[in-house]
Amino acid sequence: MRASLGLSKDKLLFRLSKLNAFGFVRKSEHGYTLVTAGLDALALHSFVQRGLISGMGRSIGMGKESDVFAVSSDSGKQAVIKFYRIGRTSFRATRIKRSYSTPKSHQWLEINIDAARKEEEGLKRARGVNIQTPSFIARDRHAVLMQEIEGVMLHACNKEDIDNPARLLRQIFGEARKAFVAANMINGDLSEYNILYDGEKSWIIDWPQYVLTDHPNASEILERDVKNIVSYFLRKFDKNTDLKRALDYVRGALDSL
Ligand SMILES: Nc1ncnc2c1ncn2[C@@H]1O[C@H](COP(=O)(O)OP(=O)(O)OP(=O)(O)O)[C@@H](O)[C@H]1O
């Protein structure tokens, strides 16, 4: 689609060459293509314009599929921006995991925007039933602005940091149960890598792959989530949990664990 920018050709080419020098667009034989850094700049610009952020801080997480940064706002609230980066690492693994057909380079931008949209939906849905998950603030393109949780990834916690593993396990399954029973959703990537521990309780993060409980593969997906947690607690704390009981509890078929 063509849109009129109200710029002369010379001015347009001058501006594009500047954007190219910043690394926001890439020159190709057909013209210029927006690239990830350009999409980042557009999202940041929008958050600033909307008065949501005023500064960027340190990098706090570099996942397989995202970069997470601390940001500051004039209101002083702690927040993070998660920029989606699907396709940056293993293209093949991503394609298999998400069953995409072969994307062209600019289609990665769309894929990342879709993932951010899905995370927005997941966060809102989960928070809607009071799950301990970051509160959603805003989204622009492939970037999700959310509450910063002051916690450590469960995987990185030392054994000694967690004084009551049994209680933590019950809390995690309590959250998964709330998701399943009250919001009809399953995180779909629940593991010690997607749980932050704040010294007292757990926070479930990372929702772009959530599924609804009527998804055709819901029971396998739920079982995988529950298994991940059961085996983590067995490995780390030597704590045995009956998988069937845990599954029934999360599904709401059992009142206590
Ligand atoms: N709201 C938040 N508050 C504090 N830290 C966060 C928050 N969201 C993400 N992080 C940090 O960023 C890391 C990556 O986040 P997340 O798991 O959502 O992304 P990811 O790219 O999907 O990770 P992966 O694909 O490796 O599981 C987390 O492990 C955590 O350290």
Ligand SMILES: [Mg+2]
């Ligand atoms: Mg993650």
